[in-house]
Amino acid sequence: MRQSVDVNRVLEQNRRYHDEVEADVYDTRMGVIHDSFTVRQMIAELERVLGRPLPTGCTVVDVGAGTGNVAVKLAMSGRFDRIIAADISEGMLARARASAEAAGCSIETVQTDMVRLPFEDETIDLVVGCAVLHHLPDPLAFMAEVRRVLKPGGSCIFIGEPSKWGKRIIETLKLPLIGVNRVYKLVSGRPGISWEHDNIDVHTFSIRDLRRVTAGYENVRLVPEGFLETVLDQSFFTAIRYMQGTLPGVIPVVTAIRRTCRALDQSLLNRIVPRDLRTDMKFSAVKPARTDTASVT
Numbered sequence: 001m002r003q004s005v006d007v008n009r010v011l012e013q014n015r016r017y018h019d020e021v022e023a024d025v026y027d028t029r030m031g032v033i034h035d036s037f038t039v040r041q042m043i044a045e046l047e048r049v050l051g052r053p054l055p056t057g058c059t060v061v062d063v064g065a066g067t068g069n070v071a072v073k074l075a076m077s078g079r080f081d082r083i084i085a086a087d088i089s090e091g092m093l094a095r096a097r098a099s100a101e102a103a104g105c106s107i108e109t110v111q112t113d114m115v116r117l118p119f120e121d122e123t124i125d126l127v128v129g130c131a132v133l134h135h136l137p138d139p140l141a142f143m144a145e146v147r148r149v150l151k152p153g154g155s156c157i158f159i160g161e162p163s164k165w166g167k168r169i170i171e172t173l174k175l176p177l178i179g180v181n182r183v184y185k186l187v188s189g190r191p192g193i194s195w196e197h198d199n200i201d202v203h204t205f206s207i208r209d210l211r212r213v214t215a216g217y218e219n220v221r222l223v224p225e226g227f228l229e230t231v232l233d234q235s236f237f238t239a240i241r242y243m244q245g246t247l248p249g250v251i252p253v254v255t256a257i258r259r260t261c262r263a264l265d266q267s268l269l270n271r272i273v274p275r276d277l278r279t280d281m282k283f284s285a286v287k288p289a290r291t292d293t294a295s296v297t
């Protein structure tokens, strides 16, 4: 986790990048789909990280909800009273609303930079977040803000955060693709916008970092998972998914390979790959009824 960042730059680059680039391509790039299989899969993943069934009939906030990957699936499950999708990018939230409408369910959306969450103290039952902490200027301050809005005994669950070592492996494997992309840009003369990626993907997390971000919570569960699926997906499949329009049949093949890799991760690699090398950092934590107790398992 980086120690010092330019807060305004990180917020502004994230807002613009997600509005101007990601909103149009994110679901395709990341293979986000909403159907009964992916809804069950999402609920199962959140419950595995929480270590017990999700609460029902309550208010849930999806922080950094983006195009609604988590929020729409939670709404489709029909288990909750209120789902609020919070994000800095209005473009991403517009996609989330469209996906919810297409799925026949409803979510509320709120645009916020989350430096301060726009909710009263102790009003939220469950906070979920997928692939968001690494974009924030100050994950430690943000987790204090999550604690402020959670009801005592309320939980937060975070998934999909890049691990420090997993990211290094992926970056190394991506080098040839980055080279090809540079040559392509040079040859085609395609004008490139130079995004400050260091100010967009700001942090990676080690197990030690996760212990720091969950300080002040209790029943902390650190669940680093995944290796092969994420490594292959982020190194190669992302590029392949862009070609789906021109090469029919690509997506089913990539999806089948991803599911096979995930099965291998779940059946074997999650047990033998060292925790810090696993690629997806996931954790859950509970706001204590009394704020002076904290325990880590």
Ligand SMILES: C[S@@+](CC[C@H](N)C(=O)[O-])C[C@H]1O[C@@H](n2cnc3c(N)ncnc32)[C@H](O)[C@@H]1O
Residues within 6 Å of the ligand: 011, 014, 015, 018, 063, 064, 065, 066, 067, 068, 069, 070, 086, 087, 088, 089, 092, 112, 113, 114, 115, 129, 130, 131, 132, 135, 136, 137
């Ligand atoms: C990688 S996307 C993840 C989206 C979604 N959670 C998912 O699972 O697909 C990260 C999201 O975080 C949002 N984000 C980044 N910085 C933010 C901030 N400071 N406040 C609120 N949202 C932010 C981005 O706009 C983007 O939608």
